[in-house]
Structure formats: structure tokens, C-alpha cells
Amino acid sequence: MKAITLLGSTGSIGTQTLDILSQYPDQFRLVGLAARRNVELLADQIRQFRPEIVAICDEAQFPLLKEAIADLDPQPILLAGEAGVVEVARYGDAEAVVTGIVGCAGLLPTIAAIEAGKDIALANKETLIAGGPVVNPLIEKHGVKLLPADSEHSAIFQCLQGVPAGGLRRIILTASGGAFRDWSVEKLAQVKVADALKHPNWSMGRKITVDSATLMNKGLEVIEAHFLFGLDYDDIDIVIHPQSIIHSLIELQDTSVLAQLGWPDMRLPLLYALSWPERIYTNWERLDLVKAGSLTFKEPDHDKYPCMQLAYAVGRSGGSMPAVLNAANEQAVELFLDEKIGYLDIARCIESVCDRHQSDNCPHPSLDDILAADQWARQEVLRVQAELEKGDRVVFLS
Ligand code: MG
Numbered sequence: 583m584k585a586i587t588l589l590g591s592t593g594s595i596g597t598q599t600l601d602i603l604s605q606y607p608d609q610f611r612l613v614g615l616a617a618r619r620n621v622e623l624l625a626d627q628i629r630q631f632r633p634e635i636v637a638i639c640d641e642a643q644f645p646l647l648k649e650a651i652a653d654l655d656p657q658p659i660l661l662a663g664e665a666g667v668v669e670v671a672r673y674g675d676a677e678a679v680v681t682g683i684v685g686c687a688g689l690l691p692t693i694a695a696i697e698a699g700k701d702i703a704l705a706n707k708e709t710l711i712a713g714g715p716v717v718n719p720l721i722e723k724h725g726v727k728l729l730p731a732d733s734e735h736s737a738i739f740q741c742l743q744g745v746p747a748g749g750l751r752r753i754i755l756t757a758s759g760g761a762f763r764d765w766s767v768e769k770l771a772q773v774k775v776a777d778a779l780k781h782p783n784w785s786m787g788r789k790i791t792v793d794s795a796t797l798m799n800k801g802l803e804v805i806e807a808h809f810l811f812g813l814d815y816d817d818i819d820i821v822i823h824p825q826s827i828i829h830s831l832i833e834l835q836d837t838s839v840l841a842q843l844g845w846p847d848m849r850l851p852l853l854y855a856l857s858w859p860e861r862i863y864t865n866w867e868r869l870d871l872v873k874a875g876s877l878t879f880k881e882p883d884h885d886k887y888p889c890m891q892l893a894y895a896v897g898r899s900g901g902s903m904p905a906v907l908n909a910a911n912e913q914a915v916e917l918f919l920d921e922k923i924g925y926l927d928i929a930r931c932i933e934s935v936c937d938r939h940q941s942d943n944c945p946h947p948s949l950d951d952i953l954a955a956d957q958w959a960r961q962e963v964l965r966v967q968a969e970l971e972k973g974d975r976v977v978f979l980s
Contacts, residue, residue, distance in 0.1 A: 583608065583609065583610065583611050584609065584610050584611070584677055584678065584856065585610075585611050585612075585613050585674075585675050585676045585677050585678075586599075586603065586610050586611065586612055586613065586676060586677070586678055586679075586680060586856065587612070587613045587614035587615070587633075587670060587671065587673065587674075587676035587678075587679045587680070587695070587700070588600065588612065588614070588615055588616070588679075588680045588682065589616045589667060589670065589671060589679060589680065589681050589682060589683050589688065589691055589706075590616065590617065590618070590680075590681065590682030590683035590684065590688070590705075590706070591615045591616065591617045591623075591624065591627055591682070592617040592618065592620035592623045592624055592627070593617075593618075593682055593683075593684060593787055594682075594785065594786050594787040594790075594848070595680070595682030595705040595731070595787075595848065595852070596617070596680075596682045597623075598848050598849050598852055599680050599682060599705075599852055599856075600612075600627060600630075600631065601849065602849055602852060602853050602856065603631065604630070604631075605864075606862065609857070609862065610856065612631040612632075612633050613633060613634055613635070613673065613674050613675065613676040614633050614634065614635040614636065614637075614670040614671075614673050614674065614676060615627060615628065615631070615633045615635075615636045615637075615670070616636070616637040616638070616639065616666070616667040616670045616671070616683075616691070617637075617638055617639070618638075618639045618640060618683075619638065619639065619640035619643050621638065621643050621646045621647050621650055622650070624636070624638060624647060625647060625650035625651050628651050628654070628658060629651070629654065632658070633658055634658055634659065634673070634674060635658055635659040635661070635669070635670050635673045635674065636658045636659070636660055636661070636670070637660075637661040637662065637663075637666030637667045637669065637670045638660075638661075638662055638666070639662075639663065639664060639666070639667050639687075640662075641662040641663045643662075644660070644662035647660065648660060659673075664687075664690065667683075667691050668690055668691050668694045669694075670691070671691035671692070671694040671695040671698070671700075672694040672695055672697065672698035672700070673698075676700055677700060677701060678700060678701040678702070678703050678729070678855075678856065679691075679692070679695040679700045679701070679702055679703065680703040680705060680731070680852070680855070680856070681695075681702060681703065681704055681705055681706040681709060682705045682706065683706050684706070684708075684787060684789050684790075685706075685708045685789065685908075685912045686708045686709070686712050686713075686905070686908060686909060686912065686956050688706035688708060688709045689708070689709050689712060689713045689717075689952075689953075692704075692706065692709045692713075692717065693713070693716070693717065693720060693949070696717070696720045696721060696724050696726055697720065697724060699724055699725075699726060700726060701726050701727040701728075701729060702721075702726065702727070702728050702729065703729050703731050703852070703855035703856055704728055704729065704730050704731055704732070704735075704855070705731040705732065705852065705855075707732055707802055707803065707806045708802070708908050708912070710728075710805075710806050710809045710810065711802050711805045711806055711809070711904050711905075711907075711908045712904060712905035712908045712909065712952055712955075712956060713905070713949070713952055714805070714808075714809035714904065715900075715901070715946065715947055715952070716947070716948065716949045716952060717809075718809060727858075728810065729854075729855040729856075729858055730806075730810055730851070730855065731851050731852050731855040732803065732806065732851065733784075733829045733830075733846070733848060733850075733851045734755050734756065734803055734807075734829055734830040735803070735806060735807060735810055735830070735851075736829070736842075736850075736851030736854055736855065737828075737829035737830035737831075737841070737842035737851075738753055738807065738810075738811060738830050738831075738832055738842075739810075739854075740842045740854065741830075741831070741832045741840040741841065741842055742811070742832060743859070745832070745834065748835070749834050749835055750811065750813065750832055750833075750834065750835075751817065751832075751833045751834055751835045751837075752813070752817045752818070752819065752832070752833035753807050753811060753813055753817065753818045753819070753830070753831075753832055753833075754819050754820075754821055754830060754831040754832070754833065754839075755800060755803055755804065755807065755818065755819070755820050755821070755830050756820075756821055756822075756823040756826070756828050756829060756830050756831070757797060757799075757800040757820055757821070757822050757823065757882065758781070758782055758783045758784070758794065758822075758823070758824060758826045758846075759782075759797075759822045759824055759882075760781065760782070760794035760795040760796070760797060760799075761777060761778055761779070761780045761781060761782065761791070761794070761795040762777075762778075762795055762886070763782070763822065763824060765886075767883075767885050767886050770886070770925060770926060771924070771925075771926055773795075773924070773925035773926075774925075775918065775919060775921060777795075778791070778792045778795040778918070778925060779791050779792070781794055781795075782824070782826075783825075783826040783846045784826065784846050784848070785848070786848070788919060789912070789915055789916075789919075792915045792918060792919065792928075793911070793915065795925075796887065796889045796925075796928055796929065797882065797887035797889055797890045798889035798890070798892075798893065798911050798928075798929075798932075800820050800882075800887075800890060800893075801889050801890045801891075801892065801893025801894065802893060802907075802908065802911070804818050804820065804890075804893055804894060804897060805893060805896070805897040805904050805907075808897055815894055815897050815898050820882050820890065821879050821880070821881070821882070822879065822880045822881070822882050823877065823878070823879050824878060825874065825875075825876070825877055825878065826846040827843055827844070827845070827846075827869070827874050827877055828841045828842070828843050828877060829841075829842050829843065829844060829846075829851075830842065843869055844869055845867055845869060847866065847867075849866070850866070888929045888933070889911075889928075889929050889932065892907070892929070892932060892933055892936065893907060895936075896936055899940070899943055900943075900945065901943045901944050901945040901946065901947055902939070902942075902943055902944040902947040902951055902952060902955040903936065903939060903940075903943050905947070905952045905955040905956050905959070906935060906936055906939045906955050906956075906958070906959040907932065907936055907959075908956070908959075909955070909956040909957075909958075909959035909960050909963075910931060910932040910935040910936065910959040910960070910962065910963050911928075911932050912960070913931075913959070913960040913963040913964065914927070914928045914931040914932055914963050915928060917931075917963070917967055922967060922971075923967055923970060927967075927970060930966075930970075931963050931966045931967065931970075932963075934962075934966050935959050935962040935963055935966065938962060939955070939958075939959070
């Protein structure tokens with residue numbers, strides 16, 4: 583029985599992970615839970631899974647949570663705030679921590695879990711994108727495993743099983759094309775929030791669904807792949823594959839290409855991150871190639887998806903630039919979801935902020951440098967937004 587802690591338990595990744603745990607009570611035991619602010623759902627989860635320790639990040643919700651589970655005996659250890667989430671991440675005998683927290687908020691808890699010797703089932707790509715220069719050396723130092731739960735990176739990881747060191751030549755990430763794959767570039771100026779939240783294939787949280795529409799998600803995944811698998815950016819490609827059946831591919835030195843296929847269901851990469859290196863039987867719908875029908879591919883449209891090339895450029899710059907890109911994107915997407923900026927402003931804001939950071943890029947950032955870059959980038963996006971609001975022409979340096 584494997585002991586698991588889950589961070590971000592009330593989000594999309596969290597609820598799907600708990601769905602897996604409830605299907606395999608003999609395989610997995612839940613040690614800790616952490617969530618942002620959804621007291622009602624968190625209380626239900628505590629009742630069902632009886633973890634030893636629980637944290638709620640939003641401190642204002644703590645009394646409500648306490649009250650909601652007052653009748654439970656025994657009581658779990660209850661904590662609040664970001665420090666509470668960090669405590670849950672490093673607590674007890676959990677062997678693996680699933681990081682389903684959205685955004686860079688996952689960075690400190692992930693580092694705490696690594697330092698406590700726990701394997702990481704990485705469902706929070708922002709951690710590695712912003713913190714790669716710090717996280718990767720820690721993984722090595724503490725001898726823990728970083729098991730990708732992002733569907734594309736899980737596919738690559740699965741294909742890599744049995745490939746000897748040095749055998750990998752190229753990574754091909756597949757992208758669905760997101761909500762606007764059939765829209766013209768001209769029409770994108772009229773995008774509403776509801777349009778961006780309609781993902782054609784995957785059921786995911788709001789932030790990542792908008793990231794899929796801009797293809798920033800794929801850009802971030804390019805950087806994630808660089809940190810996970812060590813390839814140069816020239817050897818990581820993106821191809822649009824609207825059906826989302828092939829979850830990604832690898833090319834080996836001899837030009838042989840391996841792919842991993844399945845219906846688009848996040849539970850599969852999550853299960854493999856938890857069961858690796860074992861394969862657990864499931865009764866989930868099996869892939870039927872005839873039912874899947876045609877699998878098609880096309881080149882991504884750079885005019886339509888400027889965030890993609892921006893991510894490549896930022897990845898190549900390295901240092902603290904990916905942290906700035908990631909934070910600027912988180913802030914811009916939040917403003918878009920709050921209807922404070924338009925859809926096309928997302929890429930404009932991020933590009934402007936990245937341009938301003940060029941001259942301050944820190945080539946070998948410490949954790950403090952990364953956190954400072956993250957904070958700075960969020961403020962900068964707010965400043966650009968204020969300029970946009972005033973109707974000032976925002977000056978782009980590039
Ligand atoms: Mg993905």
C-alpha cells in the first residue's frame with residue numbers, strides 16, 4: 583500500500599486523484615490533504631478519506647472547516663495558511679505527494695516535500711517552469727523521483743521506459759489547438775471569457791483551459807519538457823493534433839518514433855504517476871481505434887498563437903525569465919477571467935513584461951530570485967493593465 587499526500591484536493595486534478603484512490607483502497611492510503619478555500623468539498627473529502635493532516639490555504643476559512651468536521655473522531659491535525667500547506671507537504675510517511683495546486687503557489691510546498699524525501703507526482707507544471715533551476719538540483723540531492731502527471735509528459739515518460747540514456751533525440755508534444763482552433767485570427771478580437779473556457783477535448787480547471795486556448799499551455803509544456811527530460815529547445819517540437827488521442831511522441835536516435843495513445847482522460851497519467859513502475863488494471867473505457875477514427879496533424883499557426891513562440895524565446899533565455907513568463911501569464915489570465923482585459927491583451931501583457939525583464943534576467947537564480955521575479959512580474963502586469971485602461975499606448979520594446 584502506497585501512502586499519498588494530495589495538495590490542491592478540491593480542484594480538477596485533486597478530485598480526479600481522489601477518484602482513483604477511492605477505486606483502489608487496497609493500493610493507496612491518503613496521509614494528507616490541502617486545499618485553497620472550498621470548505622464544503624474539503625470537509626466531504628476528510629469524511630471519506632480520513633487523512634491524518636489537513637490544511638486550508640485561505641486562513642479566513644479555517645474556523646468554518648473546523649466546525650464542519652467537529653463531530654469527527656479522531657480529528658485530523660488541522661492547519662491554515664501557506665505555511666500549513668507546506669507542513670502537509672512534508673508530513674509523515676507519505677511516499678509521494680501529488681501537486682495539484684494551480685500556479686506558482688505550488689513551488690514552496692513542492693520543495694518542502696522534496697526536502698522531506700518524498701517523490702513528486704507533478705501535476706503543477708508552474709513549479710518546474712518557474713523553479714526548474716532550483717528544483718532539479720534538489721531532486722538530485724535528495725534522490726527523489728519527479729513523476730510527470732501532465733498528460734503529454736506522462737506520454738513521453740511512458741515512451742522512455744526502456745530507452746537507454748542518450749537514446750532520446752526529439753520530443754514531439756501534441757496540442758489539441760484549444761477552444762479557438764477553428765477560429766480565424768481576425769475573430770479572436772471578439773473572444774469572450776465563456777468562449778475561452780470551452781475546451782474541445784479535456785475537462786480541466788479554468789486557468790489551464792484559458793492557457794490551452796492561447797496555447798501558452800503548450801509553450802509552458804515545452805519549458806516543462808526541457809527541465810524534465812533535459813533536451814535542448816531545438817529538439818522539442820509542437821504539432822497540432824485535434825483529436826487528443828496521441829498524447830505525445832518521442833523520436834529516438836535511429837529515427838524510430840514512439841507514441842502513447844488513449845482517450846483524453848487525466849486519470850490515466852495521474853494513475854501512472856502514482857503506480858509507476860507498476861501497471862494497475864482499470865475498468866476504464868479502452869481505446870477503440872476505429873471509434874477514434876482519423877488522427878490528423880498540422881503545424882501550429884504562429885500568428886494565432888503568439889504565446890507559443892514567446893515561451894520558446896523565454897525558455898532559451900533561461901535564468902529567471904521562465905518564472906517571469908509564468909507569473910505574468912497567471913496574472914494576465916486572472917485579469918482576463920475577471921473581464922478586466924481582453925483576450926488579445928493576455929499575450930500583449932506577457933510580452934511587455936518579459937521584454938522589460940530581459941536586462942535584469944538572472945542567469946543562475948536562487949529560490950529568492952525566483953520568488954522576487956514572480957512578484958515583480960505580477961505587479962508589472964497590473965501596471966500594463968492600468969496603462970491599457972487609461973487608453974495609453976503600451977510601448978512594446980520588441
Ligand atoms: Mg498537458
